[in-house]
Structure formats: structure tokens, C-alpha cells
Amino acid sequence: MTTVDARGMRxxxxxxxxxxxxxxxxxxxxxxxxxxxxxSATDVAAWCRMRGHDLVxxxxxxxxxxxxxxxxxxxxxxxxxxxxxxxx
Amino acid sequence: xxxxxxxxxxxxxxxxxxxxxxxxxxLHPAARAALLAALDDGWADPARLYRxxxxxxxxxxxxxxxxxxxxxxxPDEVLFTISGTQAxxxxxxxxxxxxxxxxxxxxxxxxxxxxxxHAAEQFQAGGGQASVVPVDSFGAVDADQYAATLRPDTALxxxxxANHEVGTRQPVEAVARACQRxxxxxxxxxxxxVGHGPLPSGWSVLCASAHKWxxxxxxxxxxxxxxxxxxxxxxxxDRSTSAVPGFENVPGIVAAAAALEAVVADAERQDRWAxxxxxxxxxxxxxxxxxxxxxxxxxxxxPHIVTFSCLxxxxxxxxxxxxxxxxxxxxxxxxxxxxxxxxxVLVAMGALSGGNVRVSLPRGVTEADxxxxxxxxxxxxxxxxADRP
Numbered sequence: 001m002t003t004v005d006a007r008g009m010r011x012x013x014x015x016x017x018x019x020x021x022x023x024x025x026x027x028x029x030x031x032x033x034x035x036x037x038x039x040s041a042t043d044v045a046a047w048c049r050m051r052g053h054d055l056v057x058x059x060x061x062x063x064x065x066x067x068x069x070x071x072x073x074x075x076x077x078x079x080x081x082x083x084x085x086x087x088x
Numbered sequence: 089x090x091x092x093x094x095x096x097x098x099x100x101x102x103x104x105x106x107x108x109x110x111x112x113x114x115l116h117p118a119a120r121a122a123l124l125a126a127l128d129d130g131w132a133d134p135a136r137l138y139r140x141x142x143x144x145x146x147x148x149x150x151x152x153x154x155x156x157x158x159x160x161x162x163p164d165e166v167l168f169t170i171s172g173t174q175a176x177x178x179x180x181x182x183x184x185x186x187x188x189x190x191x192x193x194x195x196x197x198x199x200x201x202x203x204x205x206h207a208a209e210q211f212q213a214g215g216g217q218a219s220v221v222p223v224d225s226f227g228a229v230d231a232d233q234y235a236a237t238l239r240p241d242t243a244l245x246x247x248x249x250a251n252h253e254v255g256t257r258q259p260v261e262a263v264a265r266a267c268q269r270x271x272x273x274x275x276x277x278x279x280x281x282v283g284h285g286p287l288p289s290g291w292s293v294l295c296a297s298a299h300k301w302x303x304x305x306x307x308x309x310x311x312x313x314x315x316x317x318x319x320x321x322x323x324x325x326d327r328s329t330s331a332v333p334g335f336e337n338v339p340g341i342v343a344a345a346a347a348l349e350a351v352v353a354d355a356e357r358q359d360r361w362a363x364x365x366x367x368x369x370x371x372x373x374x375x376x377x378x379x380x381x382x383x384x385x386x387x388x389x390x391p392h393i394v395t396f397s398c399l400x401x402x403x404x405x406x407x408x409x410x411x412x413x414x415x416x417x418x419x420x421x422x423x424x425x426x427x428x429x430x431x432x433v434l435v436a437m438g439a440l441s442g443g444n445v446r447v448s449l450p451r452g453v454t455e456a457d458x459x460x461x462x463x464x465x466x467x468x469x470x471x472x473x474a475d476r477p
Contacts, residue, residue, distance in 0.1 A: 011422050011430065012442040016400050039422045039430045039441050046440035047399060050381055 003032040007065050011039035015047050018070070022053065025072045030056065036065040044068045094454040095361050101452025105414040107461065109300075110252055110280065110393055110448035115343070116302030122346035123304060126339035134338060135327050144338050151338075151345035158345075158352045159287060159294070161311050168341050169308035169332050172279045172297025173203040178310055178331050179275045179293045180207035181321035183244040184216065187273070191241020192216040197229045197248065197258065198436035201277055204246050205432070216243075226385040227256040227437045234259075235266030242272045249288060252280040253420050253433040253446055254384035255393030264290025273316050282309075283351040284359055284390055292316045301351045302451060303344030306337055351451070359391040362449045365458045366394045369447060376466045383439040392450075395420075397434070398443030401472045406445055409468040415461055420444045443469070 004021045006014035014035040021031055033044060041058070048055040054071040061067040094101070099117040102109070115123070130147040132140035149163070156163040169175040184194070196208050198220050208218045219237045221229045229247065238245065245267050250257040260276055267274040273292035281287070283301035287294070293316060298307035310331065312318045318331070325333035351358075370382050379399040398406070403421020410417055420431030421444040430441030447461070 010428070012400055012402050015442060019400060037422075038428050042430060042435045042438065042441045045438060046381070046397070050379060050399060050440065 001030045001032055006033055006035045010037050011043060014040045015043050022072050027072060029072045031070045031072055033068040034061055034065050093456050094452055095357060098452025102450035104457055106416045106450055107447045108416045108418050109450035111418055112299045113302045113450050115304060116347035116350055118350035119303050119343040119347035123339050123343035126342035130338040130342055134336060147342050148336055148338050151342045154345040154349050158348045159311060165311050165313055167310040167330050167332050168336060169310050170306055172295055172308040175295035175308040175310040176203040176277055177207050179295055180211060182318045182331055183273050184211055185321050186317035186319040187243040190243050193239055193242045195219045195221060195237050195242060195245040197221045197223060199223050199227055199251050199433045200246055200248055201252055204277055223436050225437055227251050227254045227433060228258055228385060231259040231262035234263045238270040238272050244275060245272050246275040249276055249278040249281040250390045251433060253431060254395045255390040256385040257388045260288035261290050281390055283355055285355060298344035301348055303347040304340045307340045307344040358451060362392040365449060366391060369394045372462050377469050381440050393448045395446045397440035398469050401443035401469055403444045405472045406443060409472050413464040413468060418446045
């Protein structure tokens with residue numbers, strides 16, 4: 001499983017790192033983000049919803065950090081608009 | 089030529105590019121005229137008995153009547169505070185004190201203004217309990233869920249009329265009916281919506297802030313329905329029996345009332361204008377900015393507020409970039425706040441908090457302003473994203 005260590009990074013960097021890592025992974029691959037930014041709790045879930053990935057689990061990791069496990073849906077590359085799902 | 093670019097009669101409107109009306113608006117021309125007149129005519133101490141004092145008292149009483157008429161309430165129910173925040177603090181503390189024998193429990197929604205949440209924290213620090221009603225992904229509470237949170241020992245409940253960050257209206261009347269059945273007074277924070285259509289009915293205490301509708305800063309409203317068990321939380325004041333101590337800011341209050349009367353009279357037209365522009369922004373942003381999510385309820389919303397969040401962009405960087413292009417907007421992202429925490433409203437909704445932008449249209453906004461905003465936004469977002477490592 002690929003792990004992105006974004007501890008010490010602040011919004012929006014953890015999600016940017018997550019997006020970069022997801023770009024190189026096969027569909028269905030698992031990706032873990034370690035982040036101690038309080039904004040990640042909301043923003044990782046929002047990123048998954050907007051990009052079509054699945055947030056598999058969220059659990060406390062070392063110290064203040066949380067571990068977010070994501071199942072990658074597509075290549076994650078490109079920046080096509082989320083179209084209809086963009087409006088909520 | 090098609091329709092006009094700006095509604096007629098929008099004198100002393102905000103400067104071009106000012107799209108942060110939900111923070112504050114420039115003084116309404118009616119308020120300016122009233123303020124200047126009242127500085128000369130209403131300076132004396134309204135608590136005294138001589139001619140100049142009686143004149144100040146008369147001005148104050150007339151302002152109270154104007155506000156009561158605009159809000160559909162009684163003049164003797166209207167109290168003037170120094171801010172909307174003070175009105176909220178007094179509302180919570182005054183009901184908690186007036187109903188302390190009923191119990192030490194209060195209810196708020198998860199998306200109230202920080203003034204309400206801070207008042208609830210103080211209530212808890214004094215031994216009280218607070219229940220927080222969650223919201224859906226649009227930012228609205230469910231009225232039945234709110235009703236189920238009321239208890240026999242609930243001293244008071246708080247619900248905003250509409251959300252100040254995302255514009256979603258709350259089901260105030262349904263919640264108010266539930267509160268009435270339970271015998272619980274409902275505090276409605278109407279700061280975001282006064283001047284934008286009729287207010288919901290059924291509240292016990294209403295709070296608002298004059299500078300949001302084009303009055304001067306330094307004037308808030310605390311309207312307490314007669315019969316509500318409310319007790320001034322502070323020390324008594326020689327000057328009045330009201331919950332708000334001290335010498336009234338007569339010119340400011342007169343100006344606030346004049347602005348409110350003018351804004352309410354013109355609300356339907358202004359709101360229709362703003363709604364059409366907001367609909368355009370909601371639709372176009374979702375298509376012109378990749379990886380962007382428009383938040384808040386699509387229909388049941390304030391006419392002048394539109395909020396969206398962009399992946400891979402910092403809120404503060406976006407504000408700076410838009411400021412360079414001549415636009416004043418605000419953000420609920422953590423990177424634009426003094427703390428690490430993102431907006432509690434966006435978190436409660438489960439909306440993306442990063443790259444958040446709130447656009448709120450002031451009185452007299454032009455279509456050209458909105459056109460130009462929509463033109464520069466995709467480039468501004470792209471530049472912010474490209475600047476990142």
C-alpha cells in the first residue's frame with residue numbers, strides 16, 4: 001500500500017499530495033494519507049466524493065496525526081471537471 | 089440596449105469589485121442623510137426633560153417605531169445594542185437567567201454564527217449543557233430532529249434564519265412551532281437575512297446587526313417578544329430598565345432605522361436582481377472552474393450569497409489573487425483564518441473547506457461586476473494551483 005506522509009503540511013497541501021500519489025496508482029489500489037492538519041478530516045472526504053474515490057477508513061495514527069485510507073477509483077490524473085457532481 | 093447594468097436608485101453603492109456584502113455594506117444613502125441630521129438634532133441626553141433632550145427622545149422613539157414596523161413587531165419589544173454579537177450574547181444570557189428554574193440545557197444548530205457558539209460555551213462553562221443539532225450537506229437542520237432535541241429542562245433554543253457563510257435558509261417556522269409546543273423560547277439570529285424578504289414568524293427573541301443592511305456599525309437589534317421570560321444579565325442601570333445599559337447612540341440608531349426602512353421597501357426588487365446574478369455565478373463557476381464544488385442549498389437560500397470551494401487551492405491565496413484582480417470576497421478555509429481550524433459551517437456540512445470563496449452581492453451590484461468576476465475567476469484559481477509546489 002502506498003503511503004503519503006503529509007504531517008506538518010497545511011491545507012491544501014495534504015490533498016494536493018494525495019492527488020499526486022493517486023495519479024500513479026491502478027484502479028482499486030489503496031492509498032494512505034498521514035496528516036495532522038485538522039482540515040484534512042473534512043477535505044479528504046470531500047476530495048474522495050468529488051473525484052469518485054472511496055474513503056475506506058479514518059483512524060488515529062501517531063501523535064496528532066490521522067491515517068486516511070482511500071481506494072483509488074480511476075487514474076486520478078488530469079483535471080476534468082466534476083460536472084454534475086460539482087453542484088451540491 | 090438590454091436591461092440596465094445596475095438597478096436604478098443605488099446611490100452610494102459599494103465600489104466596483106466589492107463582493108463581500110455579508111461582512112458589511114457601505115452606508116445606505118437614507119442612513120447617511122438621517123445620521124447627519126440626527127448628529128445635529130439628536131445629540132442631547134434622551135433621559136433628560138428639557139427641549140433638546142425631548143427631541144433626542146423623540147428621534148429615538150421614532151427609530152424604534154420604524155424598526156418595529158419593518159420587522160412586524162411592537163416598538164416596546166425592540167432594544168438597541170452596540171452590535172449583533174452583543175445582541176446574541178444578551179439573548180442567550182438573558183433567557184438562561186430568566187428561565188434558570190426551568191433548567192440548564194440549551195439547543196443550537198451546528199452552523200450558528202460564532203457569537204451564538206461562544207455564548208453557548210459560556211453557558212456550559214457556567215454548568216449548563218448544550219445540544220448541537222447537525223445539518224445536512226446543504227447546511228440546513230432537520231426540523232423534526234431539532235424538535236427531538238428539546239427537553240423538559242431546555243431553557244432556550246437558537247437557530248439562525250439563514251446561514252451567513254453559505255446562504256442556506258433554515259426551517260425556522262417549523263422549529264418555532266416545535267419550540268412553542270415545548271414551551272421553549274427560540275432565539276433567531278437573523279443577522280444574515282434582515283432586509284432580504286419577510287422574516288420567519290414564531291421566534292421569541294430576534295437578533296440582528298445594522299451594518300449588514302446598510303446602517304452604521306455600532307448598532308445591533310435585540311427584539312424580545314412580550315411575555316418571554318427574559319432577565320437582563322448585567323448590573324441594573326439608572327438610566328433605563330432595559331437589558332442594554334448606557335447612553336443610547338441616538339444618531340446611529342436613527343440612521344440604522346432609516347436604512348432598514350429603505351432596504352425593506354426595496355427588498356423584493358433588489359433580491360430578484362441579486363438572485364438572478366447568483367444563479368449565474370452558481371451555474372458558471374461549476375463549469376468554468378475544474379474540481380470546484382458549489383455549496384449551499386440551490387433554491388432555499390438567501391438571494392445575495394454564493395459559496396464554492398476549489399480543490400488544490402488555498403483559501404487565503406485565492407483571496408489575495410482575487411484582491412489583485414480588484415475583488416473583495418471572503419473565505420471559510422482554515423488557511424485564511426487565525427486558527428488551523430476550517431470554518432465550522434463547512435465542516436458540519438461535510439463540504440470541501442479548502443479553496444473556499446464566499447461571494448456576497450451588495451446593494452447596487454452591477455452585472456458588469458459579476459461578468460468580470462466570472463471572467464477572472466478561472467485564471468485566478470489556475471494561478472493559485474500552479475504556484476503550489
